[in-house]
Amino acid sequence: MKTEIYIENHRLDLYKDISAEFTYNIDDVKDFSARNTNFSKTIVIPGNATNNKLFGHIFEFGSANFYNPNSDNVGYNFNASKSAACVVYVDKIQMFKGVLRLLEIVLDNGSIEYECAVFGELGGFVSALGNKKIEELDFSAYNFAWTFTNITNSWNGVDGSGYFCPLIDYGQVSVGKHDWQYKAFRPALFVREYVKKIIEGAGYTWESSFFNTALFKRLVIPNNQKDLSIATTLQFRGYDDLLSYNFATASGNTSVGYLASKLGQFTYLGSYQYQYTGAGLTAVAKITLAGSSVVGTGQTGSVDVGWYKNGVLQSQLFLTSGRANFDKTLEFNITLATNDTLEFRFIWTTVSATMQVDFFNNDIEINTSVASLVPYSLGETIDINETIPKGVFQKDFFSSIVKMFNLYVTEDIDKEKHLLIEPYIDYYDFSTLLDWTNKIDRSKPFRLKPMSELNGRYFEYKYKNDTDYYGQNYREKYNENYGDFIEDTGFEFANDKQTAELIFAPTPLILHASNDKVHSVILKLSNTQNAQSEDKMDSVIRILQAKKITGRSSYKIENGTANLGSLTTYGYAGHLDDPYSPAADLNFGAPREIYFTLSGTYPSANLYNGYWSEYVAEITDKDSKLLTCNVRLTDLDIYNLDFSTPIWIDGSLWRLNKVIDYNPMNEDTTKCEFLKVIEKTYV
Numbered sequence: 001m002k003t004e005i006y007i008e009n010h011r012l013d014l015y016k017d018i019s020a021e022f023t024y025n026i027d028d029v030k031d032f033s034a035r036n037t038n039f040s041k042t043i044v045i046p047g048n049a050t051n052n053k054l055f056g057h058i059f060e061f062g063s064a065n066f067y068n069p070n071s072d073n074v075g076y077n078f079n080a081s082k083s084a085a086c087v088v089y090v091d092k093i094q095m096f097k098g099v100l101r102l103l104e105i106v107l108d109n110g111s112i113e114y115e116c117a118v119f120g121e122l123g124g125f126v127s128a129l130g131n132k133k134i135e136e137l138d139f140s141a142y143n144f145a146w147t148f149t150n151i152t153n154s155w156n157g158v159d160g161s162g163y164f165c166p167l168i169d170y171g172q173v174s175v176g177k178h179d180w181q182y183k184a185f186r187p188a189l190f191v192r193e194y195v196k197k198i199i200e201g202a203g204y205t206w207e208s209s210f211f212n213t214a215l216f217k218r219l220v221i222p223n224n225q226k227d228l229s230i231a232t233t234l235q236f237r238g239y240d241d242l243l244s245y246n247f248a249t250a251s252g253n254t255s256v257g258y259l260a261s262k263l264g265q266f267t268y269l270g271s272y273q274y275q276y277t278g279a280g281l282t283a284v285a286k287i288t289l290a291g292s293s294v295v296g297t298g299q300t301g302s303v304d305v306g307w308y309k310n311g312v313l314q315s316q317l318f319l320t321s322g323r324a325n326f327d328k329t330l331e332f333n334i335t336l337a338t339n340d341t342l343e344f345r346f347i348w349t350t351v352s353a354t355m356q357v358d359f360f361n362n363d364i365e366i367n368t369s370v371a372s373l374v375p376y377s378l379g380e381t382i383d384i385n386e387t388i389p390k391g392v393f394q395k396d397f398f399s400s401i402v403k404m405f406n407l408y409v410t411e412d413i414d415k416e417k418h419l420l421i422e423p424y425i426d427y428y429d430f431s432t433l434l435d436w437t438n439k440i441d442r443s444k445p446f447r448l449k450p451m452s453e454l455n456g457r458y459f460e461y462k463y464k465n466d467t468d469y470y471g472q473n474y475r476e477k478y479n480e481n482y483g484d485f486i487e488d489t490g491f492e493f494a495n496d497k498q499t500a501e502l503i504f505a506p507t508p509l510i511l512h513a514s515n516d517k518v519h520s521v522i523l524k525l526s527n528t529q530n531a532q533s534e535d536k537m538d539s540v541i542r543i544l545q546a547k548k549i550t551g552r553s554s555y556k557i558e559n560g561t562a563n564l565g566s567l568t569t570y571g572y573a574g575h576l577d578d579p580y581s582p583a584a585d586l587n588f589g590a591p592r593e594i595y596f597t598l599s600g601t602y603p604s605a606n607l608y609n610g611y612w613s614e615y616v617a618e619i620t621d622k623d624s625k626l627l628t629c630n631v632r633l634t635d636l637d638i639y640n641l642d643f644s645t646p647i648w649i650d651g652s653l654w655r656l657n658k659v660i661d662y663n664p665m666n667e668d669t670t671k672c673e674f675l676k677v678i679e680k681t682y683v
Contacts, residue, residue: 002017002090002091002664002665003017003018003088003089003090003664003665004088004089004090004092005018005043005045005086005087005088005089006086006087006089007054007073007074007084007085007086007100008072008073008074008084008085009072009085010054010074010075012045012050012051012054013046013048013050013051014045014046015046017665018043018044018045018665019663019665019666020040020041020042020043020088020663020664020665021040021041021661021662021663022038022039022040022041022088022095022096022118022638022659022661022662022663022664023038023039023040023658023659023660023661023662024038024120024638024641024643024658024659024662025037025038025643025657025658025659025673026408026410026643026656026657026658036122037098037119037120037121037122037123037126037411038096038098038119038120038122038123038411039117039118039119039120039123040088040096040117040118040119041117041661042103042115042116042117043115043116043117043118044113044114044115044116045113045114045115045116046112046113046114047059047105047111047112047113047114051114052112053075054074054075054078055078055102055114056074056075056076056077056078058078058080058102058105059105059107059112065077065078065079067079067082069082072084072085073085080102082127083099083100083101083119083123083124083127083128084099084100085098085099085100085124085416085417086098086099086100086118088118090635090664090665091635093635093636093638093639094413094639095635095638095639095664096118096120097120097121097411097413097416098118098119098120098121098123098124098411099118099119099121099123099124099127100116100117100118101116101117101118101119102114102115102116103115103116103117120411121204121411121416121417121418121419122409122410122411122419124417125199125202125204125417125419126395128202128203128204129198129202129393129394129395129398130395131393132201132393132394132395133390133391133392133393133394134194134198134388134389134392134393134394134397135385135388135389135390135391135392136394137194137197137198137201137385137388137394138197138385139189139193139197139384139385139388140383140384140385142162142163142187142189142384143381143382143383143384144163144187144381144382144384145379145380145381145382146182146228146376146377146378146379146380146381146382147378147379148182148557148564148565150165151165151182151185151557151571152557152565152567152569152571154187154571155548155569155570155571156548158217158218158546158547158548159217160190160191160192160193160216160217160218161190161192161193162190163187163188163189163384164187164188164189164190164220164546164571164573165185165186165187165188165571166185166188166220166222166519166520166544166546166570166571166572166573167180167184167185167517167519167570167571167572167573168184168185168186168222168519168520168521168522168573169184169510169519169520169521169522169523170183170184170186170226170522170523170536171522171523171524171534171535171536171537172534172535172536176514177512177514177515178512178514178515178555179555179556179557179558180555180556180557180558181557181558181559181560182378182557182558182559182564183227183228183375185557185571186222186223186228186387187223187228187382187384187387188220188221188222188223188544188546188573189220189221189384189387189388190217190219190220190221190546191216191219191220191221191401191543192211192216192217192219194221194397195211195398195401196211198394198397198398199398199419201394203417204417204418204419205415205417205418205419206418206419206420206421207418207419207420207421208420208421208422209422209426210405210407210421210422210423210426211421215545215577215584218545218546218547218577219543219544219545219546219586220543220544220545220546220573221388221389221541221542221543221544222520222522222542222544222573223387223389224389224522224538224539224540224541224542225373225387225538226536226537226538227373227375227536228375228376228382228387229373229374229375229376229386230373230374230376230382230383230386231371231372231373231374231386232371232372232374233367233368233369233370233371233372234262234264234365234366234367234374235264235265235266235281235283235366235367235368235372235374236260236262236263236264236266236274236364236365236366237260237261237262237363237364237365237366238258238259238260238261238262238363238364239258239259239261239362239363239364240256240257240258240359240362240363241257241258241259241272242256242257243257243358243359243360243362244356244357244358244359245346245356245357245358246354246355246356247301247303247346247348247350247354247355247356247357248354249350250349250350251348251349251350252347252348253306253345253346253347253348254345254346255271255272255273255343255344255345256272256305256344256345256346256362257272258272258344258364259272260274260377261377261379261380262374262376262377262380263375263377263378264278264374264375264377265277265278265281265374265375266342267560268560269341272343272344273341273342273343274341274342274343275339275340275341275342276336276337276338276339276340276341276342277338277339278336278338279338280336280337280338281334281335281336281368282333282334282335282368283333283334283335283366283367283368283369284331284332284333284334284366284367284368284369285307285331285332285333285334285364285365285366286329286330286331286364286365286366286367287305287329287330287331287344287362287363287364288328288329288361288362288363288364289305289319289326289327289328289329289330289359289361289362290326290327290328290359290360290361290362291325291326291357291358291359291360291361291362292324292325292326292357292358293320293321293322293323293324293326293355293356293357293358294323294355294356294357294358295322295323295350295354295355295356296354299350299355300321300322300350301321301322301348301349301350301355302318302319302320302321302322302348302349302350303319303320303321303346303347303348303355303357304316304317304318304319304346304347304348305317305319305330305344305345305346305347306344306345306346306347307332307334307342307343307344307345308341308342308343308344308345309336309340309341309342310340310341311341311343313345313347314334315332316347317330317332319346319357320357327361334366344364378559378564389541392503392541396503397503400502400503400504403500403501403502404502404543404586404607404611405423405607405611406423406424406425406611406612406615407421407422407423407424408421408422408423408424408427409421410643410644413639423611424611424612424614424615425610425611425614427644428644428645428646428655429644429645430646432645433645433646433647433648433653434645434646434647434648435647435648436631436647436648436649437648437649437650437651439631439632439633440629440630440631440632440649440650441629441630441631441632441669444629444630444669445629446627446628446629447627447628447629448625448626448627449625449626449628450624450625451619451620451621451624451625451626451675457488457489457490457491457496457497458486458487458488458489458496458497458498459486459487459489459497459498459612459616459620460484460485460486460487460497460498460499460500461484461485461486461487461499461500461588461589461607461608461612462480462481462484462499462500462501462502462588463481463482463483463484463501463502463504463505463506463588464481464501464502464503464504464505464540465481465505465540466505466506466539466540467524467537468505468521468522468523468524468537468539469521469523469524469525470482470508470510470521470595471505471506471507471508474508474591474592474593477593478592478593481505481506482506482507482508482587482591483506483575483586483587483588483589483591484506484587484588484589485587485588485589485606485607485608487608487616487620489616489620491620502543503540503541504540504541504542504543505539505540505541505542506542506575506587507520507521507522507542507544507574507575508520508521508591508594508595509521509574509575509576509579509594509595509596510595510596511579511595511596511597515555516552516553517549517552517555517570517572518572518574518579518580518596519570519572519574520542520544520573520574520575522537522539522542523535523536523537524536524537543586544573544574544575544586545573545574545575545576545577545584545586546571546572546573547572547573547577547578548569548570548571548572549569549570549571549572549578549579549580550568550569551568551569552568552569552570553568554566554567554568555567555568555570575587576603579596579598580599581599581600582598582600582602582603583603583605584603584605584606584610585602585603585605585606585607586606586607587606587607588606588607588608588612589606589608590602590604590606617678618675618677618678619675621678623676623678624675624676624678625675625676626657626673626674626675626676627649627654627673627674627675627676628671628672628673628674629649629671629672629674630669630670630671630672631669631670631671631672632669632670633659633662633669633670633672635664638659638662638664641659643655643656643657646677647674649674652676652677653676653677654674654675654676654677655674655675655676655677656672656673656674657673657674657675658672658673659671659672660672660673
């Protein structure tokens with residue numbers, strides 16, 4: 001028998017050679033943003049003892065099993081809703097490599113048949129991604145303390161890994177747009193690591209020269225939350241700054257010296273007093289105190305802990321009295337409204353002139369019963385996984401990267417689950433050409449269709465809409481997104497559009513008059529009593545280029561009014577690679593308006609010109625044609641099939657687009673589809 005089929009490295013039993021038709025393809029020129037995988041028509045596998053066992057006796061009405069995703073999808077572990085690795089051989093030559101999908105089981109008078117189809121590994125890759133989201137990726141190795149030092153150090157490494165803390169105006173992070181709060185410098189993660197983790201998390205390996213370019217390594221995904229927050233019950237954490245108290249009068253009260261290690265939605269007002277800025281809070285304060293209290297010989301005294309709202313005592317709990325050691329946990333309920341002030345005080349009564357309390361542990365936590373989003377504070381360790389944009393499917397993220405750079409993703413014929421990824425401009429190899437002139441079946445008709453009959457008139461490249469002020473303002477003025485581009489082919493008989501839309505929203509760059517640092521802005525502006533005010537916002541996911549910018553005028557990074565440090569450098573992230581000397585743009589086309597004065601000319605090296613223009617020029621040229629004809633292909637031709645190798649036919653050069661319904665058991669010729677190569681010079 002010539003045919004062999006293996007699933008998960010187990011050979012299926014075949015009673016006879018299976019006549020199956022396989023389609024191989026690289027592109028769909030009818031849909032310019034599509035990328036396709038190889039596939040077969042239905043293959044019928046007979047049910048016998050060996051095959052029934054490999055398919056886990058799934059034909060039995062009462063069959064059930066415990067599925068282990070870490071084991072091979074075969075035998076008792078077989079799961080019809082998951083793909084199984086599959087290789088098809090004819091005469092020991094590999095005809096197909098990918099994944100098998102069980103479509104239906106046919107029971108007829110005691111006989112069993114399994115109707116299956118096989119798909120290329122690209123289809124298996126998409127299936128493996130399923131509904132996984134990018135927030136499920138693990139970046140915990142990059143957890144870090146949000147400090148001035150770590151923020152500024154992150155600017156030194158733009159190599160596709162780690163985290164980068166760029167200056168982005170998220171709203172309410174600057175007074176005067178000259179000096180910036182530390183909250184303007186949130187961590188961004190590199191696109192290369194997102195892609196790497198997506199591919200490898202699906203059980204695949206990859207290679208790509210493009211993913212190792214400087215351009216790809218400097219791409220980052222900035223935080224898109226209204227505030228850099230974590231879902232937690234912890235609303236506030238503080239520690240005692242003083243640790244030793246002398247009570248020198250008979251009675252009174254004094255503020256506990258709590259400094260915050262987690263501010264959350266509290267603002268420090270000074271004198272150990274905090275103002276709550278959230279919408280409303282009902283929580284439990286838990287104070288842990290350990291130490292000793294001392295009074296004069298023969299004297300007595302006592303100390304309570306009380307909490308004050310807007311300067312008014314709400315409740316108090318006993319801490320210690322006399323000469324004693326103590327180790328206590330005190331708990332009490334706290335309710336605050338927006339702008340209420342909160343303070344903790346020691347309240348004491350003594351009969352002597354002095355009483356001393358010394359602590360070696362005096363901490364406080366305020367927790368709610370239900371987790372909520374709580375902003376990070378300076379110095380707090382950021383759980384980097386919490387900063388990843390939420391609700392974004394991994395397959396959509398990967399697909400948008402493919403669309404941005406017009407990437408061709410193909411399967412390695414020798415390595416299992418190994419993807420080869422390069423942009424269209426680098427995919428085709430014109431150093432090696434094949435001549436199929438003598439393989440053409442001239443007894444069957446040739447069909448030549450002008451590409452103007454297949455394409456729409458307009459090729460539209462779009463970023464996703466968002467409601468940020470500058471992006472929305474631009475869209476309202478020009479009826480398109482900042483960074484969009486439309487190519488008009490001029491085809492007279494086509495009126496429809498073909499669209500490639502990304503999941504990312506565009507991010508305009510701004511330069512304020514009081515500043516010389518061009519930066520990205522993601523905020524809303526609203527009018528309040530005829531004055532314009534900034535509002536923070538949750539935004540659509542963005543993609544930007546990162547760089548450390550030097551030689552700017554001095555500015556400060558601040559925590560409130562405290563100066564954390566003065567600098568002449570900053571971490572930049574924007575659609576241009578360098579806003580002062582730009583050479584590459586992440587926009588598809590040059591915007592009609594920019595919000596800063598550019599020195600020199602705006603760069604022409606954008607996504608469309610760099611990665612799409614040659615492709616579109618070829619498929620929309622007046623001489624562009626799609627050839628469909630029959631070719632005499634052998635099993636060896638199929639094994640060596642390489643869509644990156646152009647093909648001569650009767651003196652003209654063509655790109656192979658598709659091999660349609662190749663049947664290794666049939667001696668007939670196979671229909672193939674070719675796209676004419678335009679405007680190339682060959683030696």
